[in-house]
Amino acid sequence: MVPEDFTGPPVEPRDAATVVLLRDGAAGVEVFLLRRVTGMAFAGGMTVFPGGGVDRRDADTSVAWSGPSPSWWATRFDCPVELATALVCAAVRETFEESGVLLAGPSADSVVADTSGYGAAREALVARELSLAQFLAAEGLVLRADLLRPWANWVTPAEEPRRYDTRFFAAVLPEGQIADGVTTEASDAAWQRPADALADWKAGRRALMPPTWMTLAEVDELGSTAAVLAEPREVSKIIPKVVREGGALRVVMP
Template sequence: MPELPEDLTLPPGFVPDEPSAASATPKDAATVVLARDGAHGIEVFLLRRVLGMAFAGGMSAFPGGGVDRRDADTAVAWTGPEPTWWAERFGCGPELARALVCAAVRETFEEAGVLLAGPDADSVVADTTPYAGARRALVAREASLAEFLAGAGLVLRADLLRPWANWVTPPEEQRRYDARFFLAAVPTGQHADGATSEAEDSAWQRPADALADWQAGRRALLPPTWMTLAELAECGSLARALTVERRIAKIVPRVVRRDGVLRVVLPGDPEYQEAAGHLDARPEDRLEHR
């Protein structure tokens, strides 16, 4: 795993100055790294989240969101690795694994217009235009993924997804997610559009270029996004990324305040255990932060 850089910091106020009585329970979520082969190697699809959003506003991120209770519907027509296979990879139960895969497919369609489904196990939708109304209905929660797929005569293509990582929002934050990261190649003929109210713009970029934009201050990245970009940059190609063997371990970062700024530390860092008492801020750091 690449090391997080020293200058990767969190915005002021990203976590409260004072700890809450109890850490919030993380909400299960799915994040999908959409990728394609570009002229100079692998490219990924990034959304810049609307600045005023309650969580990660202004940050560049991959499509994704929280699991909806209807994502666990067993009526979803499914082909590819079964929920038990996904459960083993993500260390959870089959019911949750099913919901995570369904959430990944649903969120990818809602936020990027990419549909990982097809008429049967050997084909995939090439043009999502006829399903624009269904996309709006999913966003409005007027229909479930199971209802949409059944009405359209489509099956979910779980085989188009690959498990990538599992990141949990630090316990210091008020809104927490237990996010499972998936990797998926954009199906031939489909185009990611980023037409979602949750993003102010979207773009395809090589992972190395996105990291360079972060270094230059043109992109704001949270640690899971930075790490995923760094890992994909090391892969070099889409084929390599799709076939690399990933051991998925749950990563729970902690937040510390050092030199007046908020930084994230990962398990194994000497400061990780020291961060257990919230931010361990010195009075002068707390004043500077405010």
């Protein structure tokens, strides 16, 4: 929520990761969406993709890793290698915490088919009693960075009191896994076609922030998980601006 007077210096944005989780449904590509609990300090009541802020332990280089290296991700997101490591780990961790989907496997070329046995670890991750690296090491699992694709980089407008520098990833639901949306941060969760989610937004049934509706529109245009994964993306920072027109606030896209 933008304060009445937002003339002060901008708040330094916190690094965050968001994952656009996809699957192919009978009528086309579908996305996994969470409706954040009303009253939360940031984006309360909004419909979002799984994601959240980077934890300092996400930068742990001891994590077993398969796929593009941290330096590859650093180039794609134009950030230091240490931060790139943390962003990928945060993406995997937050997706598991908020949806139960785990982008990891017992080997570099396999992925967990059933995550129900990791319920206690999931709760410990949410409570910050366990780091992602500790969890994967204890279970003998390898992080599958190759299951993620770089998608976008959105930064909260400078006028906002809470700001995030969020890197967006795209990933397909691994075969056999179920996205459950069991998280205290969401009031409901569902798979939905992007076009239907956008229609709900226009009809007032969903509240979407610019990064979410823009991403939904892009995924809808591509139409399938294969097309999304194959889409070449040049990622650069997108920073919307909030302007006041009379008594109303309007978000202006760059």
